Amino acid sequence: MRxxxxxxxxxxxxxxxAACAGHDWASPGDVLRAIAGDPSLGARLLVEWRIxxxxxxxLVGALLGLGGTVFQGVFRNxxxxxxxxxxxxxxxxxxxxxxxxxxxxxxxxxxxxLAFAGAWGATILVIGISRVSGAVDAAGxxxxxxxxxxxxxALRSFLMLALSDETVSLQIVLSWVLGGVQTPSWPxxxxxxxxxxxCLGLTLVLARNLDILGLGETMATSFGLNVNRFVMLxxxxxxxxxxxxVAFGGLVAFVGLASPHIARWLVGPLHRPLLPASALVGAxxxxxxxxxxxxxxxxxxxxxxxxxxxxxxxxxxxxxARRLRT
Amino acid sequence: xxxxxxxxxTVKRDNATLLDGLSLSLGPxxxxxxxxxxxxxxxxxxxxxxxxxAPTSGRILLGDRDLASLSHAxxxxxxxxxxxxxxxxxxxxxxxxxxxxAERGERVAQEAVDKxxxxxxxAGLGHRRWSTLSGGERARVLLATVLVVDPPVLLADEPAxxxxxxxxxxxxxxxxARGRDRLSIVVVHDLDLAFSFFDRIVLVDRGTVxxxxxxxxxxxxxxxxxxxxxxxxxLQTNDGWLLRARL
Numbered sequence: 001m002r003x004x005x006x007x008x009x010x011x012x013x014x015x016x017x018a019a020c021a022g023h024d025w026a027s028p029g030d031v032l033r034a035i036a037g038d039p040s041l042g043a044r045l046l047v048e049w050r051i052x053x054x055x056x057x058x059l060v061g062a063l064l065g066l067g068g069t070v071f072q073g074v075f076r077n078x079x080x081x082x083x084x085x086x087x088x089x090x091x092x093x094x095x096x097x098x099x100x101x102x103x104x105x106x107x108x109x110x111x112x113x114l115a116f117a118g119a120w121g122a123t124i125l126v127i128g129i130s131r132v133s134g135a136v137d138a139a140g141x142x143x144x145x146x147x148x149x150x151x152x153x154a155l156r157s158f159l160m161l162a163l164s165d166e167t168v169s170l171q172i173v174l175s176w177v178l179g180g181v182q183t184p185s186w187p188x189x190x191x192x193x194x195x196x197x198x199c200l201g202l203t204l205v206l207a208r209n210l211d212i213l214g215l216g217e218t219m220a221t222s223f224g225l226n227v228n229r230f231v232m233l234x235x236x237x238x239x240x241x242x243x244x245x246v247a248f249g250g251l252v253a254f255v256g257l258a259s260p261h262i263a264r265w266l267v268g269p270l271h272r273p274l275l276p277a278s279a280l281v282g283a284x285x286x287x288x289x290x291x292x293x294x295x296x297x298x299x300x301x302x303x304x305x306x307x308x309x310x311x312x313x314x315x316x317x318x319x320x321a322r323r324l325r326t
Numbered sequence: 327x328x329x330x331x332x333x334x335x336t337v338k339r340d341n342a343t344l345l346d347g348l349s350l351s352l353g354p355x356x357x358x359x360x361x362x363x364x365x366x367x368x369x370x371x372x373x374x375x376x377x378x379x380a381p382t383s384g385r386i387l388l389g390d391r392d393l394a395s396l397s398h399a400x401x402x403x404x405x406x407x408x409x410x411x412x413x414x415x416x417x418x419x420x421x422x423x424x425x426x427x428a429e430r431g432e433r434v435a436q437e438a439v440d441k442x443x444x445x446x447x448x449a450g451l452g453h454r455r456w457s458t459l460s461g462g463e464r465a466r467v468l469l470a471t472v473l474v475v476d477p478p479v480l481l482a483d484e485p486a487x488x489x490x491x492x493x494x495x496x497x498x499x500x501x502x503a504r505g506r507d508r509l510s511i512v513v514v515h516d517l518d519l520a521f522s523f524f525d526r527i528v529l530v531d532r533g534t535v536x537x538x539x540x541x542x543x544x545x546x547x548x549x550x551x552x553x554x555x556x557x558x559x560x561l562q563t564n565d566g567w568l569l570r571a572r573l
Contacts, residue, residue, distance in 0.1 A: 076415040211422075211426055212426060212430070214414055214415040215414050215415075216412065216415070219414075222376055222377075222378055222406075222407035222472075223402050224397075224398035224401060224403075268418075268419075269416035270418070270422055
């Protein structure tokens, strides 16, 4: 219980600090007054812009935490991360199309939709390829994912070269790939929250079988689990979660990798407590990272993925070192 | 009480024949040791009987039902499988592992969990993590996890092979003792343990049953020497026979 209370409190604190942070720092009192309905311009800016952005960052982090936990559980590999099966490459390709190809749809709508479609589509392709080639196990999927990432990366580079000219800047593509939470309107934020809650429910359904899969494929089969079918279902579900995170927040590095590890230290390896704990950790990390991204170098904004990578890179090295030592 | 019948089981993988039309009929109770040289097909036989691998041809009857027609949950409840190597990926606690075993198939009552914890003397280990357990403790936890649902049929691929002699005897004795009122089928690598503790011996070689007989009847059988490619000296001791292999 104490762990959960601490996590919830930490998230609340992170959200309050992040709501204060920005080009112009607000005091917690300003934030409270703004929420209470203060009609001043500063308060309205807080309510219309900063607070939705902070909450969106928390939701993106929660989704990455959930996705990372599912992928590490399915592949039983502590270095597995949500972008493993081509979803990052697919999302980036979708976003590149949305940003560079002139289509008659507003970009604010097209970008998340194409990023989602790219991320999920790439994963489905990977599963399809591994099925066709008869390698439906985790290792087969990982190999297909590596190949898919290379193909999609090349396609995106080609598109960027072919579509850019003096009028279209590649910088918007680059900054999207480096990750950044869009500021949603309140109705969109509501939709994000609903999708995130659905993702939590969806992954919790997988929890017991993820535990059983962790016993090894032979034991899992003897415990009545159809391993290949479950791995495929779990990957499909996990990639929906990741695609949602990517659609709202671009490619945010390391959060999906690190959150499940931190959560495992706190609540242990069983997936039923691990999934919500990992979501909370992810939410805290991205909320803080987004606040740093917005406020560290005013008036510019650092891409969120850079902030998480600078903090996450050393964490990743630490993880590798620990693993190599055991 | 459930009998287990294997009917002309064949398993082929990549042009290799692992089981070659193997048939075997086992009653609802009894302790059965499966012996044979490396590569004879013992582990494959056990996995196919447990429903973990599907045979290329042939079928398995569990009671009067085809194993392939059972639901995954029903199979998980009816057949307990103990693998030779068990290394859970996540560092679960003893209590969590036994609980996972209890929740496969239909959920069993908490009393069953408490009973198995007591039976395998794990009461003090509930919160210990797998990585901190000794080999003997791990073997007990594995058995408790598999046996917590009290499956009518137990299939064990000698999980004690790497344990010291005291723990090995403990594990083999526990596995064989289940044969009094259940069916217990165990791949045993130590022939003396097989002949001392088990009612019936199934000698497997090249994917087929070479001999299948009560333990005392098979002891003198020359096929034993032929299959293992050695000459056994049968040494009589106070309470049975010892097999000493000579090249």
